Amino acid sequence: MSIPKETRQILEGLSLDSDFLSSDSSLSDIPNDFDREAEPLLDPTHDSSTKSIELLSPPTTSPPSTPLKQTNLLWPETPRISKPKLPKVSPYFPALLDDPESCLPFPPVDAPLFGLIQEQLAHDPFRLLIATIFLNRTRGGVALPVLFKVFARYPTTDAMATADRTELVSMIHCLGFQNQRARKCISIAQIWQTNPPVKNKRYRKLHYPRKLDGRDVGPFECTDDEDHRVAWEIAHLPGVGAYSLDSWRIFCRDELRGLATDWKGSGATTDGFVPEWKSVLPQDKELRAYLTWMWLKEGWIWDRHTGDLTPASEKMMKAAQKGGVAHEEDGNWILETSPVRKAPNGFQVD
Template identity: 75%
Template structure:
């Protein structure tokens, strides 16, 4: 993957066309709009759907922003664009209220070949599962583990956005703003333009720039921790005041990067798994390499993430050590020899009841791998 790769999101439909100043509607249509108390430009509204980043906290991060006034035809969660329909003939009133539904005789049944087995679970919940002796799982966090600032920026891009869409744009941004200082002084409109295809570009751009500015003013430092409300458990952080900084001797729950804007659960999980041990000087990487602390336990072993790729990664990491990991409780069960042989071969994994199941055959799942 290179910075020059072109990516086009399915949610981005290109530049908008200007609407004409006057739209002629039939009298019958105007009566219906008036009857339902709809604005005259109702037919010119269309909704462009996109997933909202789950870590976006406008109350805490953008508290100075005015609350948008929404019309009844717009969703509060999704950006909207305006297009203008071309009415070449008068529209019948019933066509506005009753969309045409195909009759059973017009619906063609799907053809299923008897020569191929059914798909392994829901494709949206499946992931390639490399052999456990592979050098890496394939997450971008592994590549950025020694650069925590860029890792956090990556989590802003990846939050609720597929990697195939987000990562090429991310690396273009890194090329345009190669240092923290460059990103801290970035022009907001230019940044927004660069990431427009990802959706929620204004919030993402503002979060990235402000994160860089805060990082320069107060970088994450060993022995300085800040609260993150309700993370990792509900009510965590309530006993730490909003701007309080506590040291490592304080038993209360707080984190070295929680003061940075735009940092939510996904960002914190990623940073704890891949960066925290190195920041605190406990090891040279997240795997515990070079530790001099007796009985040292890497931070990743105490994380219970909600993101499916991070869950799959930890399942893979625990299998390397011979354990099946329950992502709800963190409980461990010894993996059987059969399971480990399958894990050494790798395959495709899908989630079942919140945990990962490894499929080692395109036709049949390996027995005994359920509950991973």
């Protein structure tokens, strides 16, 4: 598939090759019954698991005969957790994208951007949420060109809200689950028209970000910022799952609330301001890699299970300043840097 002009422009703006789009996804906001494509309706508030926007596929060549030096980007001996089971998927879905050893480029910590599409859409939260729907369990090389075509056809929220569903389904057919994706996009746009996310209006999301969160908020209740119960400004939108919420919190929430002009804390309006991204513990592996990178920028090793921080060693920071390719093992990101020999106990040594 040729890459559309809009895609090339974004890649050129990030100084990235077209190979950056050859990606897989591992987790999904698509609920378990999304494989029942023939059903006429789905509950638009159906809860969902998480999804990944993965922008590079793992290498297919055999590993080099000389092992690579590996720098653990999380503190050693992070406790293992059981891997969540993927939902059943339609036989018509393009591919089963459960990749236990994914890898991706890890930019130097002084780079301005990591390379996620969310960084480009951070100031447009509506489009960011639409992007998370398109990238659910779908290779970026397939999803992103289609996404940009849809943005061109429906350039505003109003245009998406009045979209002909048959036409939209036809445009996104190659992604799989096209009927459900189209319904999500149109429904989100319609609710956005009448009840857009705003500061000081929050809604419950059951069991997000932790189990039992949201149970003390009524299904149709709207809370304000003086209410300390867990609720979120976009949780009333249909089909918004944990991955979408994590992405929005990291890249959009501070700006919506008027606390800063971007997700990095620029233009913070209060003393001691802490950006929202520092409190997110995503399950998506690319968001975990991104937060690992963001914390390393500040000299910390971040534990993705607890959020605990440990000062990064000088050796770690030197590796992070060079960047490279990282792969995930048991939830930890390992930065491959240079050839080394292995000690008898299996640990990497200089």
